[in-house]
Amino acid sequence: MSLSVDVALTRGAFSLDVAFEAGAGLTALFGRSGSGKSTLIHLICGLARPDRGRIAVDGRTLVDTQARIRVPVHRRRIACVFQDARLLPHLSVRANLGYGRFFSGRGEQAGAPDVGTVVEMLGIGHLLERMPAGLSGGEKQRVAIGRALLARPRLLLMDEPLAALDEARKAEILPAIERLRDEAGVPIVYVSHAVAEVARLANTVVVLEGGRVAATGPADAILRRPDLFPDRQAEAGAVLDMMVESSDDASGLTQLSGIAGRLSVPGLALPAGSPVRIRIPARDVLVATQVPVGLSARNVIAGEVAALTPLGAAVMVEIACNGAVIPARVTGASARDLGLEVGRRVYAVIKSVAFDPAGVGTGRRPVEI
Incomplete structure (x- = not known):
């Protein structure tokens, strides 16, 4: 599985002009607030349109402005997990998971995770009959990830999923994201500005600065470069x-x-x-x-x-x-x-x-x- 992005967009005083390739595993979009991370996520999933460019997942073109191709959001098979888990409050955990499976529009597929596999991977078996109101922030995020996986996505986008959690809840969910990276077989694009998160999770890092790609490469090569952390050189x-x-x-x-x-x-x-x-x-x-x-x-x-x-x-x-x-x-x-x-x-x-x-x-x- 692979992701190819080459897009440009201008909105008011902000402009984005980004090109990169990402393979299997977890690719982190890393940078300060306002660098363009969330805008890029919106372009990939279809919540925004580029002024120019092309986006392809696993060789399938989702957007190509020159060829006038734009696959509708609901047909892209891209799942998103945001800071807020956005679970349906009137449904149990089991029913929330079933909601993702229902909207995949697809039956069993070779290599696609089933409910049991996802539940075990994320450690949420004991939560299945609980309601969202009774879950911790970390538990809600694990359920949201499970629901996203059961939608059979080609690509999983995670937009700062730990930003709203305290340290204890982060420690609870980080191992689940690691298992997701290693076992789910779905490429992940993960947005964060936290060096420790990116160092722990990422296979590949794309550093954004002012709407441009400042650097891209393996996590170990990128995270040792102090020039990419102008405000936080001590974190390299x-x-x-x-x-x-x-x-x-x-x-x-x-x-x-x-x-x-x-x-x-x-x-x-x-x-x-x-x-x-x-x-x-x-x-x-x-x-x-x-x-x-x-x-x-x-x-x-x-x-x-x-x-x-x-x-x-x-x-x-x-x-x-x-x-x-x-x-x-x-x-x-x-x-x-x-x-x-x-x-x-x-x-x-x-x-x-x-x-x-x-x-x-x-x-x-x-x-x-």
Whole structure:
């Protein structure tokens, strides 16, 4: 499954001119408020018309202004989940799910999820006889996602679905979205301006700025670039897919393995062999030119300087570690004193306490060690 977008639109002082390709998995539209994320979602699902351009899903053209093609909204087979779950308040959870299935207009299809599969995937079996008024925000969103999946969509659009939820509800629904990404077989376009969400969920990131594509690519490559976060450079960092190797109850630490090496993180309630995704903010990485001794930090990973990017008084040091890249944000003075230059052998030093267990996501695939 794939999504191809090349559209332009002008409304008053705002103009949008965007082109990108997205494949399977979850593609995040990332950017500040007013960058054009929601406008683009409306164009894809048919709630707005472009002035120029083409949109295609899995090779089927939905909009082509030159060829005068515009598939009606109800025939696009695109499902949307918004900030507000928008469940039908007079129907039970079971009936809300059935509503999505009814309006798909399609019977059983090869590869299409059935009710039981969707209920299990989203963990909502115990909610089926409940009414929407008795659900938490996270439970409502999981039901809304289930209803959308049962409409048999070619594409699922999620417009900041966690924005209205508190941290506890976000923690409740993030694993469900990860399972959706990995198991549903439906490409997802996910709108967010939260770096932690995008780092945990996205396969591909499209960064929008002022109605234009500022960058697009794999999540790990995009989210380590400080130039894409002009107001939040401190949030740039590494995104690593790793594997649980073992846990030590005595120390309270879990050992992870990946192409970058081994890392100790606060204990995770996951069995050995579980794929995980972690984010390491560049501000939490120290750089050493020799193997550190007498240091409390437990994670020391060898690598070499791949790039040095000035950031005002600071410098972003990208450390290539056996194919993975771990960025470190240091002061310009430290970079000079250490004699950092491209190609120099260095060590990335990361404190175990820098990792937030609540921010550890499910890895997309097992990592070869």
